Amino acid sequence: MPKYAMVIDERRCVGCMACVVACKKENEVPPEQYRTRVVEKVEGTFPTLRMELRSELCNHCDNPPCVYNCPTGASYKNKENGMVLLKKYRCVGCKSCVAACPYDARYINEEKGFADKCTFCEHRVKEGNQPACVATCIGKSRIFGDLDDPKSVVSVALRDNHSEVLLASTGTRPRVYYIRKFGKPE
Amino acid sequence: MEITTTGLNAITSPHLHVWDWRVSLYLFLGGLSAGLAIMTSILHVRKGGSLAEGERAAISAPIYVPVILSVGMIFIFLDLERKLNVFWFYLTVQPLSPMSWGSWGLLVFYPVSIMYALAMFPEQKRHLLKFRQLQELSALLSTYKLKLAALNFAMGIFIGVYTGVLLSSFVARPLWNSAILPVLFLTSAMSAGAAFMIIISNQKKVKLYFTKVDIWLVLAEMVLLPLFFYGQYTSSGANRESIMPFFTFSHDYFLYGIGMLLLLVILPIALVMKYLEVKEDHGEDLTASELMKMNVSALMVLAGGMIIRFTFVYAGQLSHLS
Numbered sequence: 032m033p034k035y036a037m038v039i040d041e042r043r044c045v046g047c048m049a050c051v052v053a054c055k056k057e058n059e060v061p062p063e064q065y066r067t068r069v070v071e072k073v074e075g076t077f078p079t080l081r082m083e084l085r086s087e088l089c090n091h092c093d094n095p096p097c098v099y100n101c102p103t104g105a106s107y108k109n110k111e112n113g114m115v116l117l118k119k120y121r122c123v124g125c126k127s128c129v130a131a132c133p134y135d136a137r138y139i140n141e142e143k144g145f146a147d148k149c150t151f152c153e154h155r156v157k158e159g160n161q162p163a164c165v166a167t168c169i170g171k172s173r174i175f176g177d178l179d180d181p182k183s184v185v186s187v188a189l190r191d192n193h194s195e196v197l198l199a200s201t202g203t204r205p206r207v208y209y210i211r212k213f214g215k216p217e
Numbered sequence: 218m219e220i221t222t223t224g225l226n227a228i229t230s231p232h233l234h235v236w237d238w239r240v241s242l243y244l245f246l247g248g249l250s251a252g253l254a255i256m257t258s259i260l261h262v263r264k265g266g267s268l269a270e271g272e273r274a275a276i277s278a279p280i281y282v283p284v285i286l287s288v289g290m291i292f293i294f295l296d297l298e299r300k301l302n303v304f305w306f307y308l309t310v311q312p313l314s315p316m317s318w319g320s321w322g323l324l325v326f327y328p329v330s331i332m333y334a335l336a337m338f339p340e341q342k343r344h345l346l347k348f349r350q351l352q353e354l355s356a357l358l359s360t361y362k363l364k365l366a367a368l369n370f371a372m373g374i375f376i377g378v379y380t381g382v383l384l385s386s387f388v389a390r391p392l393w394n395s396a397i398l399p400v401l402f403l404t405s406a407m408s409a410g411a412a413f414m415i416i417i418s419n420q421k422k423v424k425l426y427f428t429k430v431d432i433w434l435v436l437a438e439m440v441l442l443p444l445f446f447y448g449q450y451t452s453s454g455a456n457r458e459s460i461m462p463f464f465t466f467s468h469d470y471f472l473y474g475i476g477m478l479l480l481l482v483i484l485p486i487a488l489v490m491k492y493l494e495v496k497e498d499h500g501e502d503l504t505a506s507e508l509m510k511m512n513v514s515a516l517m518v519l520a521g522g523m524i525i526r527f528t529f530v531y532a533g534q535l536s537h538l539s
Contacts, residue, residue, distance in 0.1 A: 099311075100313070103302070130390060131386075
């Protein structure tokens with residue numbers, strides 16, 4: 032069974048937002064709503080400033096609060112590939128999952144009413160393709176693959192670099208990893 | 218020092234507020250209904266049932282319980298984005314989801330409260346029930362009064378706690394993620410129930426009894442609220458940040474500050490008024506001004522309960538871990 036994960040190499044992100052556009056096009060995300068975003072965080076005091084470009088999306092947690100809080104079982108963790116997915120027909124739009132997600136990764140689809148989220152483009156992955164955001168990333172900042180395969184790009188990237196997850200203290204055990212400044216020199 | 222952050226949450230995009238006034242109102246009415254159920258059971262059971270003798274509220278209060286709950290349920294139903302899928306709540310049990318066990322709990326609470334109202338319907342007034350089957354059911358249930366009172370009491374506690382657990386289970390919202398919240402909501406619900414009982418009752422002894430009950434409950438609220446804020450303040454940075462809307466009179470958080478000020482004024486005044494009501498030497502019947510004072514202090518307690526629900530629901534969504 033594959034154990035899919037995504038690695039975000041922040042050093043390679045140029046903030047072109049192509050991932051955001053590709054995701055919206057691929058998944059027909061309504062206007063002004065997003066399954067993924069690129070957070071621009073500026074730190075420091077002028078003129079010594081530093082900007083972090085951080086791609087954020089559903090973390091497909093191994094311990095997902097959105098799944099535990101879903102009252103109808105609409106949100107679930109796919110046992111085969113570890114993706115956190117949604118049975119749209121069961122969603123009542125109670126917004127419990129939206130409130131439960133520490134990553135603000137879920138939103139109510141304004142056109143259809145269900146609590147939408149990133150699916151790691153499961154439909155594309157099933158066909159052997161990369162998620163739309165990964166396929167379109169010009170800086171190769173987004174890396175996707177199987178953690179159980181030691182030769183996969185994600186396994187290699189995580190082996191060669193120091194990585195972090197967001198809000199590790201919440202115990203959600205995310206499957207989206209971030210490579211920041213501590214990696215090996217390129 | 219961070220200068221700009223472009224995230225996607227209720228702070229950067231206020232339209233992303235997850236739950237609005239409908240949920241706040243549901244939590245208040247659900248709590249009121251639960252508190253009233255508890256107080257109704259107390260009314261019927263305490264002092265060997267003599268408290269309920271000749272009391273109007275002994276009949277009307279159990280009827281108010283499912284009615285208030287229904288009004289609250291209308292608001293939570295209005296909040297659902299896909300209303301036609303509501304049946305899915307009852308085709309599954311999600312043991313880790315408070316909303317799931319709350320919806321199942323409500324399914325038990327409803328018939329219990331209706332059965333209790335029927336059981337407490339006095340024999341001489343049973344002819345007012347429109348259908349013969351209802352009259353027979355009322356007669357049958359009246360033989361299980363004590364057991365139903367216990368069940369009604371237990372379900373009231375369950376629903377009162379549930380309204381708090383619903384919020385406190387979210388690790389993502391530091392303001393809500395406190396074990397004190399369910400206890401605070403239960404206390405506030407019971408206090409609102411006692412206040413409502415004071416308003417609807419017609420006998421002096423019942424009004425004064427529930428005034429005494431409410432004094433202790435308001436006092437408990439006044440202890441729990443500072444404990445809650447103290448707990449948050451001494452916890453992690455995110456928890457400390459989460460309570461700031463209540464203590465920052467800035468433009469963005471002005472309403473939360475006002476809410477906190479109102480609580481600081483309303484609860485102690487209501488407490489003092491209630492204390493004076495109990496201490497006052499009343500005559501045979503309560504005078505119009507005494508009745509007005511009792512109703513005003515009860516309304517203040519109800520307003521306090523509503524302020525707690527509204528401010529906590531909204532401020533909790535502003536609180537954030539990152």
